[in-house]
Amino acid sequence: MRDSEFFGYVTAVAPGKVNMGLRVGPPREDGYHSVATxxxxxxxxxxxxxSPRDDGAVTVTLSERSAFRETEFRDRDSGEVVAVPVPVDEQNLAHRAATLLRSRLGHTRGVDLTITKNVPIAGGMGGGSADAAATLVACSALWDAGLSKEQLAELGAELGADVPFAILGGAAVGQGVGDDLSPLLARGELHLVIVPAxxxxxxxEVYGLLDSMREEAGVEAEPPELDQDLIRAVCTGDVETAAMLMANDMQAPAVSMLPVLDDMxxxxxxxxxxxxxxSGSGPTVMFLARDAEAAAALAARLEERTSAWAIPVSGPAQGARLLTHRPGETPLRG
Structure with missing residues (x-):
């Protein structure tokens, strides 16, 4: 008996991500940039x-347990700050994921999607992509699709460059627009502190500003390449080397748009x-710590100094996966 038949619903989780290295090449003809990340x-x-529906509709709801429900954006022309809630219609990537999957499966069954958001919104950590990844895994189980993670990752690439990685998890080199993945065998563990903005x-806009900054400085973007020593350091958990070689081409434009990131x-x-x-295109800031104890202590000091929310995390984490729990229970966190 499937979990959906016994429990009446299926729950899946998918991880957020950080970019330990991000190199950006010149703009491509399609408007995107080649990256090595x-x-x-x-x-x-x-x-x-x-949860299944009988009327064929796809709905999205944010759980009351969500740590993030909206974010603020500052208009670069007017300077006005506007609160933007997470969309719960066809714009939501989870909605698009469910619609895409059922279209490929050739049916019109409906589904209610309830999202618990723990990854910062518009923070460069792939929270929307993780929503899509978890939706694909959950709906694949709900509809008994029998698809492998690799098949779901291939489908997820149609939704965004970060979706396949959220499905597969772990550590990987991303090329192309970030969706050409080469999984890595990571034997070590790294501990970080995440500070959402x-x-x-x-x-x-961050990519556009990077292009403008390069043009003004007379810098010609080169084909992006990652430092092989950084890759080895992340795979082995070599904190000292990783700390020396972490680099992000998107950091300068992100800081230019939001100078408070530099202060943090x-x-x-x-x-x-x-x-x-x-992290990524920002504005989330991440700090590398020596170990789990140091990460917890750093998070406490950052919250005391800045009143910002500082979250200790570790990686590499497992990719999207199903959770099994009884009705009324709080699902276990991965």
Whole structure:
């Protein structure tokens, strides 16, 4: 008997990610940029519960347990700050994932999707992609699709470059637009502290500013390449080497758009972080710590100094997976 038949619903989780290295090449003809990035899935998960519907509709609801429900964006022209809630319609990536999967399966069954958001919104950690990944895994089980993770990852690539990695998890090198994945055998563990920003950044705007900054500086973007020593350091858990070689081409434009990120990184380094860096296109800031104990202590000091929310995490974390729990129970966190 399937879990959905016994429990009446299926729950899946998928991890957020950080980019331990992110190199960005010149703009491509399709408007995207070629990248070389080192993904690390971390122990901060999005959770999606899929329940069947009889009317063929796809609905999205945010759970009351969500740590994040909206974010703020500052208009670059007017300077006005606007609160933007997580969409719960066809714009939501989880909605699109369920619709895409059932279209490929050739049926019109409906589903209620309840999302518990624990990954910062518009924070460069792939929270929306994790929602899509968890939805694909949950709906695949709910509808008895019999698809492998690799098949779901291939389907997820149609939704966004970060979705396949959220399905597979672990550590991987991403090339192309980030969706050409080469999984890595990571034998070590890294501990970080994540500090979400209250104001979000638009990824396309950060890329656009990077292009402008390079043009103004007379810098010609080269084909992106990752430092092989950084890859080895992440795979083996070599904290000292990873701290020296972490790099993000998106950090300068992100800091230019949101200078408070630079202040946060300075505080983290003063409080004992081995390295601080903007995660992906920002504005989440991440700090590398020596071990789990140091990460917990750093998070406490950052919260005391800045009143920001600081979250200790570790990686590599497992990719999207099903959770089994009885009705009324709180699902276990991965």
């Amino acid at each position: 080192l993904y690390l899935a971390v122990s901060l998960h999005e959770e999606v519960t899929a 209250t104001t979000g950044l638009s990824t396309p 990184m300075d505080v983290g380094m003063v409080e004992g972080a081995m390295q601080g860096m903007v």
